[in-house]
Amino acid sequence: MRRRLSPRAALLALVLLTVFGVVLAVRSPASEFLWKGITPLRSLGKVTAALSLPFEDTAALVAENAKLSAELFELRARLADRDALSAENIELKQMLGRGDAGGDPILAVVLARPPALPYDTLLLDVGRSRGVAEGDLVSAGEGAFIGTITEAGSSFSRVTLFSSASVQMEGMLEGSVAIAVEGEGNGALSAEVPATLPARVGDTVLFPSIHTGVAAVVSAIDAPEGSSFKRLHLHLPVPLSSLRTVEILRGQGSISL
Amino acid sequence: MNKALAWTSALSAAFGFAFGWWPLVALSIALSALSGLWPLAVALGILFDLVYGAPPGAPALLSFPATLAAVLLSFLRVFMLRYLRAGERELRI
Numbered sequence: 001m002r003r004r005l006s007p008r009a010a011l012l013a014l015v016l017l018t019v020f021g022v023v024l025a026v027r028s029p030a031s032e033f034l035w036k037g038i039t040p041l042r043s044l045g046k047v048t049a050a051l052s053l054p055f056e057d058t059a060a061l062v063a064e065n066a067k068l069s070a071e072l073f074e075l076r077a078r079l080a081d082r083d084a085l086s087a088e089n090i091e092l093k094q095m096l097g098r099g100d101a102g103g104d105p106i107l108a109v110v111l112a113r114p115p116a117l118p119y120d121t122l123l124l125d126v127g128r129s130r131g132v133a134e135g136d137l138v139s140a141g142e143g144a145f146i147g148t149i150t151e152a153g154s155s156f157s158r159v160t161l162f163s164s165a166s167v168q169m170e171g172m173l174e175g176s177v178a179i180a181v182e183g184e185g186n187g188a189l190s191a192e193v194p195a196t197l198p199a200r201v202g203d204t205v206l207f208p209s210i211h212t213g214v215a216a217v218v219s220a221i222d223a224p225e226g227s228s229f230k231r232l233h234l235h236l237p238v239p240l241s242s243l244r245t246v247e248i249l250r251g252q253g254s255i256s257l
Numbered sequence: 258m259n260k261a262l263a264w265t266s267a268l269s270a271a272f273g274f275a276f277g278w279w280p281l282v283a284l285s286i287a288l289s290a291l292s293g294l295w296p297l298a299v300a301l302g303i304l305f306d307l308v309y310g311a312p313p314g315a316p317a318l319l320s321f322p323a324t325l326a327a328v329l330l331s332f333l334r335v336f337m338l339r340y341l342r343a344g345e346r347e348l349r350i
Binding site for chain 2: 016019020023024027030031034035038041042112115116117118119120121150151158160164166167168
């Protein structure tokens with residue numbers, strides 16, 4: 001004999017389905033509303049953490065400051081050379097009719113990043129009202145591509161990083177060999193390549209686009225003896241913890257995550 | 258007991274949301290679902306999905322993974338209780 005669904009269970013199922021339907025319809029504005037409430041609370045948490053820092057490490061901080069200043073000076077010198085090459089690159093592309101089509105990038109502040117967010121995503125403070133759209137590429141600056149916009153609210157947007165688990169993309173190892181890269185989470189990626197492929201730690205994986213940009217850097221190579229493949233362990237070009245601002249390149253995304 | 262557990266779950270979830278400890282929120286969802294507080298579990302699941310969004314890749318099809326997990330865990334509790342009670346009845350007979 002078939003058991004009939006009790007009226008109470010049917011009503012419950014109907015209520016749940018209605019709730020899901022309503023939530024699905026207002027997902028983006030509701031998400032935005034919740035983040036507007038959460039962000040001040042989280043800032044309060046950060047202030048509390050900063051106040052609890054010990055003050056006795058002044059000497060160590062001074063030494064670290066001096067070391068970082070020296071590193072900054074050296075990097076500025078290197079960047080001057082890089083800026084000249086980048087300008088020349090853009091000029092050549094414009095001459096050939098392939099200049100930057102999307103206009104100026106949009107600067108966005110990172111409101112939340114892993115590990116405070118699951119799924120390897122970033123939350124940014126700009127959205128559709130500033131022209132951000134789903135699929136836009138996100139760069140950490142200086143051609144370091146890190147992900148694409150996967151959700152754009154009116155004043156917030158969500159970035160899915162290339163390192164997000166279950167994300168797969170194509171990259172060009174040292175700009176010349178096409179490889180399939182997959183995300184592993186927490187800024188890490190990996191790729192399986194033929195054992196004979198020359199690859200070294202520090203090699204870059206370029207984003208397959210007319211816009212030159214690094215999407216990952218080889219950090220370790222796992223090559224078992226006798227195997228015809230080796231695994232490249234990669235990481236995003238910038239550490240996630242250091243991200244304060246990012247640039248959104250409008251209309252230039254070529255990967256849908 | 259249930260009231261205290263509901264408050265504990267709700268408060269730990271609130272702390273998780275406020276200070277970016279999302280595993281604490283996930284734990285609260287699981288705790289409330291497995292202890293029979295399914296409305297709270299579903300509500301926390303919806304909040305989790307709204308705040309943190311859908312996962313990328315193939316799991317994005319689930320759209321509301323935490324809410325689904327809350328519903329599944331609530332059902333799991335019901336089936337586990339039924340199984341245990343049936344076993345108890347058999348032992349008595």
